[in-house]
Amino acid sequence: MTARKVALDALVEIEATNAYANLKLGPLLERSGLDERDRRLVTELVYGTIRRQRSVDYLVDRFLVDSPPPAARAALRLGAYQLRLTDIPDHAAVAATVDVTPKRFRGLVNAVLRKVAKSAVEWPDDGTRLSYPDWIVDRLCTDLGDEAAIDALETMNRAPEVTVRDDGYTQDRSSQRVVEALGVRPGQLVVDVCAAPGGKATAMATFGARVVAADFRPRRVGLIASNAQRVAAGRASDASVWPVVADARRPPFRSACADVVLVDAPCSGLGVLRRRPDARWRVSERDVAELAEMQGAILASSSDLVADGALLAYSVCTLTAAETTGVAEAFAAEHPEFEPVAPPGDPWQRWGTGALLLPQADDSDGMALFLWRRRP
Numbered sequence: 001m002t003a004r005k006v007a008l009d010a011l012v013e014i015e016a017t018n019a020y021a022n023l024k025l026g027p028l029l030e031r032s033g034l035d036e037r038d039r040r041l042v043t044e045l046v047y048g049t050i051r052r053q054r055s056v057d058y059l060v061d062r063f064l065v066d067s068p069p070p071a072a073r074a075a076l077r078l079g080a081y082q083l084r085l086t087d088i089p090d091h092a093a094v095a096a097t098v099d100v101t102p103k104r105f106r107g108l109v110n111a112v113l114r115k116v117a118k119s120a121v122e123w124p125d126d127g128t129r130l131s132y133p134d135w136i137v138d139r140l141c142t143d144l145g146d147e148a149a150i151d152a153l154e155t156m157n158r159a160p161e162v163t164v165r166d167d168g169y170t171q172d173r174s175s176q177r178v179v180e181a182l183g184v185r186p187g188q189l190v191v192d193v194c195a196a197p198g199g200k201a202t203a204m205a206t207f208g209a210r211v212v213a214a215d216f217r218p219r220r221v222g223l224i225a226s227n228a229q230r231v232a233a234g235r236a237s238d239a240s241v242w243p244v245v246a247d248a249r250r251p252p253f254r255s256a257c258a259d260v261v262l263v264d265a266p267c268s269g270l271g272v273l274r275r276r277p278d279a280r281w282r283v284s285e286r287d288v289a290e291l292a293e294m295q296g297a298i299l300a301s302s303s304d305l306v307a308d309g310a311l312l313a314y315s316v317c318t319l320t321a322a323e324t325t326g327v328a329e330a331f332a333a334e335h336p337e338f339e340p341v342a343p344p345g346d347p348w349q350r351w352g353t354g355a356l357l358l359p360q361a362d363d364s365d366g367m368a369l370f371l372w373r374r375r376p
């Protein structure tokens with residue numbers, strides 16, 4: 001098996017089963033027998049081709065009369081991706097792709113890829129050029145302004161670098177910045193109402209807080225427990241994380257029990273599109289509205305847990321106004337007992353009463369954060 005063959009099989013299978021790319025690719029790589037270097041190449045080719053699917057379809061569709069069968073379509077995408085979006089030399093990209101294409105499609109794939117290699121391209125619009133659904137481009141341009149939105153979309157077309165905390169937990173810098181902004185102190189009781197898989201909960205525990213880490217999906221609470229154990233094992237301190245299955249819309253905790261309440265809410269994830277290559281094709285505009293409503297409900301019910309003078313934090317890894325300022329403003333209007341707390345500065349930018357971290361500001365995930373204190 002060559003790397004291109006594994007990549008092509010993966011693309012065909014992911015498309016046929018509508019599977020999550022990251023879930024499908026792992027087992028295929030395990031079975032492939034490829035060495036580490038080739039596995040990295042397969043991952044880059046498969047993730048890149050899926051991420052840039054709209055762009056590569058545009059490149060090849062100019063030279064097709066009919067839509068080709070799935071195996072030919074996948075080979076064309078894989079070839080066009082290498083030709084236009086990697087440093088792989090043209091002749092190698094075409095030859096290696098044609099080599100692994102099923103025999104009956106080789107003529108077609110060879111002819112079309114050669115044309116793609118030779119012809120200049122004029123992109124019809126930013127959605128096609130950058131390979132995002134139009135609604136995401138339109139929405140972010142409206143909410144962030146054209147320049148910031150296009151910059152964010154370009155940044156999210158690059159695979160993220162891996163950042164690892166001192167305790168060995170892999171966590172993006174943006175999440176670490178959220179935790180820093182909370183200023184959690186030793187002995188404080190923190191309730192993290194949407195905690196799985198436990199990234200921020202385990203980080204807050206390293207500051208010596210007692211962290212109740214709740215999530216409403218039992219299986220994901222299992223993840224919090226195993227991550228907390230793994231992180232604690234590598235450390236001398238007795239930092240504590242208590243995993244709990246609970247719905248944050250009806251949190252089963254005493255009113256005013258917490259020094260810090262974190263609502264790291266489920267969101268459309270438009271700030272983390274670089275992480276999951278297929279996420280941009282799965283999320284819909286309707287999700288944004290539904291998730292904004294859910295966030296508002298979770299924030300309102302969780303605010304009841306905040307003690308007098310204590311901190312309430314709302315964060316999301318997305319960039320739409322509806323889910324960030326929209327939710328924060330609606331909450332503030334209904335809850336005058338909370339006063340805004342000054343948000344963190346650079347690389348965050350001011351965003352309503354909170355802060356926005358654009359992916360391009362720190363080459364990190366995109367994130368929004370709002371802080372309030374319950375008036376004593």
Ligand SMILES: C[S@@+](CC[C@H](N)C(=O)[O-])C[C@H]1O[C@@H](n2cnc3c(N)ncnc32)[C@H](O)[C@@H]1O
Pocket residue numbers: 175193194195196197198199200201214215216217220246247248249264265266267298
């Ligand atoms: C953005 S993730 C949290 C990430 C986590 N804070 C971290 O840093 O690792 C949102 C989480 O909210 C959970 N969730 C969604 N709706 C919920 C609800 N009604 N109650 C509690 N958890 C919920 C999801 O299962 C998901 O694990």
